[in-house]
Structures are given as C-alpha cells and as structure tokens.
Amino acid sequence: MTELFRNAWMGWQQFIETGKLAALLAAALLYLGISGKWKGGTKQRILFRYSTAAALCCIFPVTAVILMVYQTRFYDYYWTWSLVPMTAVTAWAGTEFLNDSWQGFRLKSYRKGLPVTILLLGALALCSGMGRMPFQPEEEGENRRQAQRALADIEQRTDAFPGEVLFWAPKEVQGYAREAYGDLHVVYGRNMWDASLGAYCYDIYAPEIQELYLWMENTDETGTADVDDEEHGKLVLRGEKIMASAAGAGVNCIVLPDRLEPETVKTLAGCIGAETDRLDGYWLLLRGE
Amino acid sequence: MLILILCTLLIPAVIGSGVLRILYGNEKNSGFHIWDKMITGVITVLFLGEVSHLCSLILHRSFSFFTGLFAALTLVMAGAASATIVCTRRKEKAAPSKAGGGNVLIFAPALLLFGLQTAYILLGTPFLQGDMTVETVNSFLQTDGIYQVNPMTGSPYQGGIPLRLKILALPSLYGGLCRFFSLDPQEVVWRFVPCVTLACFYGAFSCLGRCLFPEDEKKRSCFLALAGLLLWAGNYAVGMDGFDLLNCGWRGTAVRNAILAPWLISLCLRKKRMLAIMCIAAEACMVWTFYGAGVCLAVTAVMAVPDIVRLARTALKGKEAPK
Numbered sequence: 001m002t003e004l005f006r007n008a009w010m011g012w013q014q015f016i017e018t019g020k021l022a023a024l025l026a027a028a029l030l031y032l033g034i035s036g037k038w039k040g041g042t043k044q045r046i047l048f049r050y051s052t053a054a055a056l057c058c059i060f061p062v063t064a065v066i067l068m069v070y071q072t073r074f075y076d077y078y079w080t081w082s083l084v085p086m087t088a089v090t091a092w093a094g095t096e097f098l099n100d101s102w103q104g105f106r107l108k109s110y111r112k113g114l115p116v117t118i119l120l121l122g123a124l125a126l127c128s129g130m131g132r133m134p135f136q137p138e139e140e141g142e143n144r145r146q147a148q149r150a151l152a153d154i155e156q157r158t159d160a161f162p163g164e165v166l167f168w169a170p171k172e173v174q175g176y177a178r179e180a181y182g183d184l185h186v187v188y189g190r191n192m193w194d195a196s197l198g199a200y201c202y203d204i205y206a207p208e209i210q211e212l213y214l215w216m217e218n219t220d221e222t223g224t225a226d227v228d229d230e231e232h233g234k235l236v237l238r239g240e241k242i243m244a245s246a247a248g249a250g251v252n253c254i255v256l257p258d259r260l261e262p263e264t265v266k267t268l269a270g271c272i273g274a275e276t277d278r279l280d281g282y283w284l285l286l287r288g289e
Numbered sequence: 290m291l292i293l294i295l296c297t298l299l300i301p302a303v304i305g306s307g308v309l310r311i312l313y314g315n316e317k318n319s320g321f322h323i324w325d326k327m328i329t330g331v332i333t334v335l336f337l338g339e340v341s342h343l344c345s346l347i348l349h350r351s352f353s354f355f356t357g358l359f360a361a362l363t364l365v366m367a368g369a370a371s372a373t374i375v376c377t378r379r380k381e382k383a384a385p386s387k388a389g390g391g392n393v394l395i396f397a398p399a400l401l402l403f404g405l406q407t408a409y410i411l412l413g414t415p416f417l418q419g420d421m422t423v424e425t426v427n428s429f430l431q432t433d434g435i436y437q438v439n440p441m442t443g444s445p446y447q448g449g450i451p452l453r454l455k456i457l458a459l460p461s462l463y464g465g466l467c468r469f470f471s472l473d474p475q476e477v478v479w480r481f482v483p484c485v486t487l488a489c490f491y492g493a494f495s496c497l498g499r500c501l502f503p504e505d506e507k508k509r510s511c512f513l514a515l516a517g518l519l520l521w522a523g524n525y526a527v528g529m530d531g532f533d534l535l536n537c538g539w540r541g542t543a544v545r546n547a548i549l550a551p552w553l554i555s556l557c558l559r560k561k562r563m564l565a566i567m568c569i570a571a572e573a574c575m576v577w578t579f580y581g582a583g584v585c586l587a588v589t590a591v592m593a594v595p596d597i598v599r600l601a602r603t604a605l606k607g608k609e610a611p612k
Contacts, residue, residue: 019525043500043558050554050592070587072579075542078528082546082584085554087523087530088497091515095508098515105507124518129525134532137414144414175417178443179475182427189424189441196419202448203439 001065004073008064011077018134020127025055025086028093037096047089054084074199094120147176150255150279157277158286161253168212168246169255170220173282187251188213208245215242216256223259225268239264240271247272247287254285290481293470297485300367301330307370308333310377312563320559322499324492328552329564331489332571337362338462339574345435346455352433356465395510402517403491407484409535415479416527416536422460426474429464459541459575483538486547490534491517493552500558541575545584553585557592565589 016022029052032038038048057063058080067080097120099105102113150173154161162184167177175190188205191197192213205213215237218227225239246254254274256265258281265283269276274285305326313321341359345352417423424440432438436455439446466477494516495509502508523531533543553568569589573581 015526019523019529021519021523021529024522046558046592046595047501047554049595050588053591070579070582071584072577074577076528078526079542081528082542082550083587085551087516087519088494088551088554090519091494091512092501094515095502095512098511099508105511121518124522128522132525133536134525134527135416135418137416137536140417141414178424178427178441182424182431182474183443185443187442189439190417190421191441194418197421197441199451200421200454201439201441201446201450203446204448 004065004068005061007077008061008068012059012061012064015078015081018132019129021086021090022081024090024123024127025051025084028090029055031093031097032089035096035100037093047085047092051085051089055086058084143172144176146281147173148180150282151177151180153279154253154255154284157284158253165253166250167253167255168216168251169282170216170257171213173255187246187249193217209249211237212242212246212249212251215239219260220257223257223261225260225264239268243268243271252287254287255279256283256285258282290470290472290476293466293472293481300363301327301334303330303374304333304363304366304370305330307366307373310373313561314377322496324489324495325552325564327492328489328496328548329567331485331548332567333366334363335458335462335571335574336567337366338465339456339458341465342435342458342461343456345461352429352435352461352464352468355435355461356468359462359465360469392506395506396513399491399510399513399517402514402520403487406487406517406520406535410483410487410538411480413536416532418527420537420540422463422539423474423478425460426464426467426478429460430467430474435461453577457541457575457577459539459544463539478539483534483543486538486544487534490520490530490547490551493548493555497551497555497558500555541572541577545572545576549585550588553588554592557589560596 029048032048033052038044057067064077064080067083068075068077071079098113098117101109101116103109150169158165162177162181166185166187168174168187169177171190171193174186174188177184177186178189188209189197191200192205192210215227218237219225219239227237252274256268258278260268260283265276265285269285272285272287274287277284277286302323305328308329309321309326338359341355341362344350344358345355348354421440425436428438428440428443429435431443436446436450438444463474463478463482466472466481467474470477472481491513494513498509498512502512520531520534523529524535526532530546533540534547537543538547549568549572553565556562556565556568565585566589569581569583569585572578572583572585576583
C-alpha cells in the first residue's frame with residue numbers, strides 16, 4: 001500500500017513535470033467556474049462537475065490510489081487521467097473564452113479578439129512539451145532503416161533466411177526483425193530489454209540467453225568481444241564461450257556490430273564453424289548444418 | 290488500400306445506421322449525427338471481431354477460421370442493417386428532414402489540423418515501447434493460428450499468456466484487415482488504424498460539440514480546432530491524448546481515450562444509455578480492464594449520479610406525498 005501511495009505521489013509530480021496541460025485544465029475549470037459558463041445548461045453543469053471531481057480524484061493521493069487499484073495496477077499512475085476529459089474541457093473553456101473575446105466570433109472584434117487568440121495560442125504552446133518527446137523518433141527511424149537494409153541484405157544472400165534460421169543480432173536489428181518477418185525465429189525478443197512487454201506472457205529467458213543479450217549489447221557499445229565486470233574487475237563473459245552458448249541454443253545466423261576487428265570476428269566465427277560476410281554497418285556470421 | 294478506405298467508410302456507416310435504428314427506432318427523431326452512426330458501426334464491427342476471435346480461441350480453430358467467420362458476420366450484419374434502413378425509410382418517407390447542410394468551410398481549421406495530423410501519422414516514427422501488436426499480427430498471419438507462438442521470438446510459448454490478454458480482439462481484427470486487403474501489418478497497424486482513430490476522434494468531438502453548443506456552428510468549429518491543437522500540445526508524454534493518438538493510435542488505450550471516452554461523455558449527456566453500455570463492452574474487448582470495469586464504466590456510473598439522485602428524490606417525494 002505504501003508503494004502505491006508513493007507511486008501516486010511520484011506519478012503526479014512526473015505528470016506535471018513533463019508538460020503543463022494539467023495546469024491548462026485547472027485554468028480552464030477555473031475560468032468556466034468563475035465566468036459561470038458551466039451553468040449554461042444541464043449538460044454543461046454535469047460535464048463541469050464531473051470533470052472537476054475526476055481531476056481532484058486523480059490529484060489527491062488517497063483517491064488516486066483507489067483509481068490505480070481500480071485500473072488493475074497493470075497501468076501506471078498517468079492512466080488514471082483517462083477518466084478526466086482533459087482535452088474536451090480545455091477546448092470547451094477555450095471556445096467560450098474566444099467567443100467572448102471575439103464577441104460571438106465577429107471579424108469586427110479583431111482588436112480584442114486577435115491579441116487574446118495569440119495569447120491563448122502562446123499559452124497552449126508554453127503548456128505543451130515544447131517539442132520534447134518520451135522517445136527519439138529520428139534516431140529510432142534511422143535505426144529501423146539501417147536494420148531494414150541489413151535484413152534485406154541478409155535475405156538476398158541467404159536462401160534459408162528468414163524461415164529456417166535462428167537469428168541473433170544487436171537490439172536495433174533484433175527488435176525490427178520480428179516486426180518485418182513473421183516467420184523468423186529470434187533467440188530473444190524485444191521483451192528482453194523492454195520490461196513493460198514482460199506482462200504479456202509468462203515465458204522467461206534462461207540465464208544463458210540473457211548472457212547472449214548482455215554480451216551483444218556490450219560488444220555493440222565497446223567494440224570488444226569480452227565483457228568486463230567493471231565493479232569487480234573480473235572477466236565475466238568471453239566471446240568464445242558466448243559463441244559456443246549461442247551455437248548450443250541453435251543460433252545459426254548472427255549479426256555482429258562492425259566495430260569489432262576483422263580478426264576478432266574471424267576468431268569468433270571459427271569457434272562455431274561459421275562463415276563471415278560484410279553487411280552495411282554489421283558483420284554477418286552464418287552457420288551451415 | 291483504396292478499397293480498404295472505402296470499406297472503412299461504408300461498412301461502419303451502414304451497420305451503425307442500422308444498429309441505431311434497431312436500438313432507437315427512427316434515428317432522425319433521436320438526434321443522431323453521422324459520426325454517431327460511424328462510431329456505432331466501428332464498435333459493432335469490433336464486437337463482431339470479438340465474437341469471431343473468442344469462437345476461434347474456444348474452439349481451437351485457425352486464424353483463417355477467424356477471418357472467415359468475421360467476414361461472414363460483418364456481411365450478414367451489413368445486409369441486416371441495410372434491410373432495416375430500407376424498411377424504416379419507406380415508413381418515414383413523409384417525415385420532413387430537419388438536418389441542415391451547414392457550412393463546411395467553417396470547419397476548415399479543424400480539417401486542416403486533421404490533414405496535418407494524418408500526414409504526421411503517415412510519415413512519422415511509431416512509438417513501440419510496451420507494444421507488440423505488429424509482431425502479434427505477424428505471428429497470426431504466418432502461423433495461421435491465434436497465439437500459437439510467442440510474438441516476440443516466433444517460438445512456441447513455454448508458459449503461455451494471461452487469459453485476459455488473450456481475449457482482446459484488436460490484434461485479430463488488424464490481422465483480418467491485413468488478410469482481406471493483402472496489406473502489410475506495419476501499414477495497417479502503424480498507419481491505417483491510427484488515421485481511422487484520428488478521424489473518429491474528430492467525429493467523437495463533433496458529437497460532444499453538438500451537445501455543448503447545439504445552436505452555434507461557429508463555437509463547434511472553434512471547439513474542434515482547439516481539440517486538434519490540444520492534440521499537438523499533448524504530444525509530449527505517454528498517456529496524453531495527443532501523444533497516444535499521434536504516435537500509437539492503434540493501441541486499445543489510445544482508441545479508448547480518443548474515441549470511446551469523448552463519445553461516451555456525449556452519450557451520457559444525451560442520456561443514450563444503451564450506446565453507453567456498448568462503449569463499456571467495447572472497452573472490455575480491447576483494453577486490459579478489471580473484469581470489464583474500465584474507464585467507460587466509471588465515467589458512465591459517475592455521470593449517472595445526478596439522474597440517480599433525481600430519481601431517488603422523486604421516489605422519496607412520492608412516498609412522502611400521501612402523509
């Protein structure tokens with residue numbers, strides 16, 4: 001229960017930290033309340049009262065926790081705000097505000113209407129995330145295009161791809177591979193690094209498979225074939241051992257980052273009797289039968 | 290793709306119109322808007338998808354069985370709806386239509402925003418964190434089975450998946466669209482469906498605008514344009530209407546927040562309880578809820594409180610009156 005309260009409180013702080021549409025909603029409710037627009041009719045009255053009550057319930061930790069329990073705990077705090085018609089109420093208040101400023105949307109009232117409209121649009125821009133996003137669309141788009149090129153290249157060079165291979169690659173390629181090829185088998189999926197996907201199935205990865213992921217990402221980052229445990233100064237994962245482990249799991253198509261030296265790649269390929277080839281930005285290792 | 294767009298416009302409109310006539314009789318007298326029909330149609334198609342999906346799951350049938358059943362049910366429903374429309378139209382011929390044409394130009398700002406947002410969806414990078422819809426659809430199409438393999442790896446499940454996830458119909462529905470129209474899952478899931486969701490978002494807000502400003506078209510236009518601007522403004526965090534709709538509009542939560550929630554509020558304000566129940570059921574078909582008790586149920590229940598209080602007061606007064 002303490003954790004739920006903490007989540008509710010932290011969730012609220014995060015919710016108002018990234019963007020300020022919640023503040024705009026508060027301003028909208030305040031404007032509707034003070035101007036008396038909410039008394040315009042039964043429908044307006046119901047919507048105003050409902051929105052105010054729902055917003056307050058999402059803000060106060062006790063009611064927010066109840067709502068979080070109601071929404072199955074599977075969802076994070078910010079999903080409780082689905083109950084609040086934030087867009088609808090803000091747009092309603094904005095409409096009433098502009099209608100008053102333009103005196104019934106008459107072009108003649110531009111002297112007052114235009115500055116107010118510009119002011120409102122400015123406030124809207126300030127309350128938005130100002131271009132901030134919870135992910136990097138450009139970077140992800142570029143990664144996807146690169147993965148697409150690499151996979152198309154593999155498809156051209158190998159008859160067995162995608163139907164008869166067990167595929168292993170750096171995460172930007174591995175993540176894209178299953179989106180693009182429904183009949184491709186991969187040694188681990190996107191749920192290896194995207195924890196939120198873990199809730200969608202009961203399967204868990206064996207420690208050896210998790211080691212494959214750790215090794216590949218470390219190799220992608222450092223360009224070396226051995227993973228060092230920086231805290232203890234011990235060698236944790238050796239490239240040869242990992243290759244043997246991958247071969248043991250049945251992996252027969254491996255994509256390695258091209259940061260690895262050609263000699264290192266040759267050594268790794270030799271461990272499992274694979275042929276090496278060059279792709280755009282990657283090494284390709286193919287094991288025969 | 291063109292056929293898909295035509296079907297998306299026609300089939301829900303016909304089915305929705307028929308369903309509204311069945312539920313409420315002659316809908317012209319019930320004050321329904323074209324978007325009420327469209328959204329009702331979309332929800333009905335979702336129900337048909339859910340029925341087909343559950344049948345395939347329970348009977349352990351293939352994905353082809355699902356697509357066949359879903360197509361058959363949709364065609365039967367469309368036929369029945371058309372028949373209902375024709376029959377009721379004959380009866381209502383004498384009734385004059387009150388629906389005004391309205392000035393389309395007045396909605397130009399909202400249309401412009403819709404166009405820009407459609408371009409953003411079609412050209413942008415989808416947000417995939419926490420979502421595996423494309424992989425799931427791909428696995429359905431490739432294995433011709435529903436949840437036969439783990440969508441993440443392509444290998445058979447070892448531990449299986451939660452039942453309440455298994456019953457959600459959206460992946461099957463998207464897979465069905467891919468198969469019917471020979472389209473790539475990425476095109477359908479990342480591009481087509483979010484565009485439909487966006488269109489229905491404006492539709493739902495149009496219905497809500499009619500509730501709040503029944504006599505004022507200018508206010509409705511401004512309301513729609515501001516709602517569109519708020520989508521841009523909210524494109525900064527997961528869970529905001531704008532972000533979900535513009536970056537992952539195929540997800541159940543995005544569809545619920547963008548279409549079901551605003552439309553449901555307009556229904557509750559108009560006291561259209563049967564359609565509100567449809568919304569509650571639709572949410573249960575596409576979002577992981579607490580045994581069907583999701584946002585829509587909570588909104589309906591809370592918005593019904595004034596009516597319940599009024600009824601209780603009337604009942605109490607009725608009891609007190611004889612004294």
